[in-house]
Amino acid sequence: MQKILQIALLLAFSTIPAWSQTCSVATFQTQAEIDNFSTSYPGCTVLNGNVGIVSTNITNLDGLRNVTRINGRLNIDHNPYLVSIAGLSSLEQLDGSLNIEDNDNLLTLAGLEKLVRPLQRISVVNNEKLTSITALSGVTRMYNSLSISGNPALTSLEGLHNVSTVFKVVSIKQNDMIRDLNGLRRLKEVDYLYVVNNRNIKNLKGLARLESVNINLEITGNGALTSISELAELKFTNSVTITNNPLLSDCAVRFVCEQVASSGNIRISGNAAGCSNNVEVRLSATCTPQTLMRINAGGPAFTTATQKLFVADQYYAGIDRTSSIASGDILNTTNDVLYRSGRCSPSFSYNIPVVNELVNVTLHFAETYFGAPGKKGGAGSRQFNVDIEGSRKLTNYDIFAEAGGALRAVQLTIPVRVTDGMLNIDFLTGAADLPRVSAIEVTASPTLSPVADGMANTGKYSNTNYGFAKYLDVNRYLNPGPTYLGDALTYIKFQLPAGKAEITSAKLRIYGDTYVSDASVDIHAYGVNDDSWTEGTLTGNNAPAASTSSLGFMTVNDVSQYREIDVTSYVNAQRQSGDVLVSFMLDDPNITSIPVTVNSKESGAQEPQLVYQTTPIVQAQNGIARIGQEEVITEVQEKQHSTIFPNPVKDQFIVSLSPEHAGSISFEMVNAAGKSRSIPAPQNIKPGENTELNIAGQSFHPGLYLLKVKSDAFTEAIKVLVAE
Known part of the structure; x- marks a missing residue:
């Protein structure tokens, strides 16, 4: 019996410390409850459940200095006379959310320096005199959201500088004195980001490391904002709103360009000229440098008399052969140099990166051999075909006949719609000799x-x-x-x-x-x-x-x-x-x-x-050039295209060939920069049948490519994702 009594006393004594360390207080409503906490709950360091501090007379939280953990959320709301929360200086762990709202006389968050555990949510909202949140510097990530809003005296977001990930929302709204977002300088990923109605934010400094806004980005109503260049590294966002920032004139950063180019879910309006609407941004020099691409085929960079730069020959593939003449007057142009050189071979192509939209492709030609002084031939000596985006645009095109003689410049403008980010132009041998082109221009259709x-x-x-x-x-x-x-x-x-x-x-x-x-x-x-x-x-x-x-x-x-x-x-x-x-x-x-x-x-x-x-669209059909009001979009008969499986691919994959092909069939892989590489084709491949291709050992980096399938009758491009 004595042993039983001793054990019972021992058990009772051993549970006293555990009981004394944990207690439950749902709400502190008076200063007296705060001051008497250690007396009312002797030894209590852990508060069970959610805790609210809501009062019209609480001025400080000094009575809570022994609390180390709250295993629910902490709401410090609507305390008009609260001037300090330093009494929370021992708080190390908060299992729920932290909400600090509508505390009119709270100046800082000093007291939260030991709070380092990842939190569910932090909301610091509508605190009239709050000037600093530096005490939050121990927080590194949040499983839910971060909201810093309606704090008119807050001058900086310093204190959030160790936060790298917020799994849901970051909302920075109506903070009149904040000038930048430097306090978020380690933030890399978030689902939603709202920068809204902050009167003095001039730039987004602090977001340079941000890589992904998974769902929605909104930048609205920031009266002093002049730049969003700090978002240059942002690689992905699903939806974008950039509106009513009256001084923001340049918003053409990469992710914006990609969204407006693809007619993605993006809304731009109410900003300064240069960033006033989607189309203005899409047509800006930053977003569409390649829709104004000019290439001097077969020659070096050349600037015309009207200051149009044709860059040195690039983005070409196929049989690498050029031709040129050293001198000679080219009629119908003041840019003779441009037409003296050209790319000329049995089969070649250009694969030019452009935005997905309607573009005008202008091909520049001049016949510098057949019919030229001292040379044989004339009309009918050179006839070739041109496919653009897999569709035949020119059949047996004769430069001599179209220009009205040798050494005469002639141009054709052909509208096409690009849907895969790559403009494909194929020059193919026709009824006579070799195809030849002097220059290529790609311009956006206004x-x-x-x-x-x-x-x-x-x-x-x-x-x-x-x-x-x-x-x-x-x-x-x-x-x-x-x-x-x-x-x-x-x-x-x-x-x-x-x-x-x-x-x-x-x-x-x-x-x-x-x-x-x-x-x-x-x-x-x-x-x-x-x-x-x-x-x-x-x-x-x-x-x-x-x-x-x-x-x-x-x-x-x-x-x-x-x-x-x-x-x-x-x-x-x-x-x-x-x-x-x-x-x-x-x-x-x-x-x-x-x-x-x-x-x-x-x-x-x-x-x-x-x-x-605003310029004539010129098409050539049956060897006759036509100038006038042509259709901007040319309808072509739908062809049956080849397919690939599996896709993504690794080393080997199967191409189910379109029956539209005829004659010799070749394959090329074209990367995002327009560079192409031939893929060996198996012998005796036939249209309408399956054939296996092998790219093992060819060092294709993982990423998106175009597989070009070319034959005498048909050219097509198929998107291929090369996996690791």
């Missing part, structure tokens, strides 16, 4: 974004404005049902380009689809002479009427994609009348009862566009 768009409802909501909606409707109902809310028309307005050059082609491009599966409707465009409507006031009650008959239509089905209508004549008529604005109305005049939704300029991606040309 594209305008709307200055306004909106929807007019003709029924129940005829007084409602939809100017800031992301999606607009076009619908007409023949037999409205009980839920009928009214028909809808969409309005779009563009600012026309300056200058007097005639617009030879203008296409209204709209991205949208029907609400109804397996249904289609013809949506017509009409000119609207009254440009006084505004995006913020347009309604069904004040919408202007159409001024023209139908300008054309596009057939819309349930597939979301761009479609276009030729509006050249109306655009030119507006310019000739002196109008600098042009408005269109979209309608369903056939009243099909099939609703269509289209993206607006507020959608952040695939906004309406007006694509135009």
Whole structure:
């Protein structure tokens, strides 16, 4: 019995320290509760569960100096007289979130220096006099979010300088005195980043190491912001908003260029000139250096009389052979040097990196051999083929015949759409001798974004404005049902380009689809002479009427994609009348009862566009050059393409060859820089059959390539991902 009693006493005594170290206090509501904590909970160093400090009379937390851990969250909220949290100086571990909000007289976070364990969330919000958060310097990462917002006296984010990863959101909002983000200088990855309405932030210094914003980046309403160049290393973000930063004139950093080039989910508006809209940024010299690529084929760098630089020959592949003449007057040009040299061989190609968009490819030619003084031949002596993006553009092209003789310059401009980041131009032997080209120019097709768009409802909501909606409707109902809310028309307005050059082609491009599966409707465009409507006031009650008959239509089905209508004549008529604005109305005049939704300029991606040309588009068909208002987009018969499996590839892979091929078939791998390497082809390969290719031992670095499959009848490029 005595042993049992001794054991019981020993157990009871041994549990006293453990019990005394842990206690539960849900909320401290008075200064007395803080001051008497050690008396009320003797020996307690660990607080169980969530803890709140919410009071109208607490001034300090000195009574909590023995607390080392809180195994829930800590909320220090709405304490108007709290001036110090130094009483938390022993706190080393916080298992939940830290929320410090609306403490009007709190000056610093001194007391949190030992807090080093990764936290769920830190929120420091609406603390009127808070000037420093340096006490947070022990924190290295957060499993949830970081919010520093509404602290008007906070001058720096120093204290967050050891944070490398925030798994969800970093929000820096409405901190009037912060001038940069240098306190975030170790941040590498986050899901969401918001830099919003910070009055004095001039740059994003501190984000130079940021590599990934996985979901959304927003930079909005920062009145002093002039640069985002510190985001140059950002490699990826899914969605981007850069709006209403009135001094920000340059936002063309890499990830922005990639998003605007691919019509990704990016919205740019309300910033200074240079960063005022998606199209302006996309066409900037920084984002589109290669859409203005000029190459002196077969020759060195050359600057024309009008200061156009043609770089030295590059991005070529195939049989490496050039030809040139030392002298001789080239007619029809003042840039004789450009046409005296050329790339000339039985088969060669150019693989030029460009953005994914509609581009104009201008090919420069001059016949410097056949028919030249002292040389034989003339018309018919040189005839060759040209494929661009896998489509035959020139068949048996004869430079001599097209130029009107030897030693005469001639150019062809051919519009093409690039979808894989690489412009492929293939020069192939035709009916006679070898193909030859003197120079290549690749220029962006000018594209305008709307200055306004909106929807007019003709029924129940005829007084409602939809100017800031992301999606607009076009619908007409023949037999409205009980839920009928009214028909809808969409309005779009563009600012026309300056200058007097005639617009030879203008296409209204709209991205949208029907609400109804397996249904289609013809949506017509009409000119609207009254440009006084505004995006913020347009309604069904004040919408202007159409001024023209139908300008054309596009057939819309349930597939979301761009479609276009030729509006050249109306655009030119507006310019000739002196109008600098042009408005269109979209309608369903056939009243099909099939609703269509289209993206607006507020959608952040695939906004309406007006694509135009101010120079003649020249095509050659059947040996005859034609100048005039050609279609900007040339429709070609859909061909059956080859496929690859597996993809990604390592050493060996199978190519299922398209039946479109004929004759000798060759393979090339082209990297992102446009350099190509031939891949040995097995013997006796046949179109329409499978063939195995082997790239083992050829030192292909992991990454994205294009496999070019070429034959006498067809050229195609297939994306290939080479794995490690």
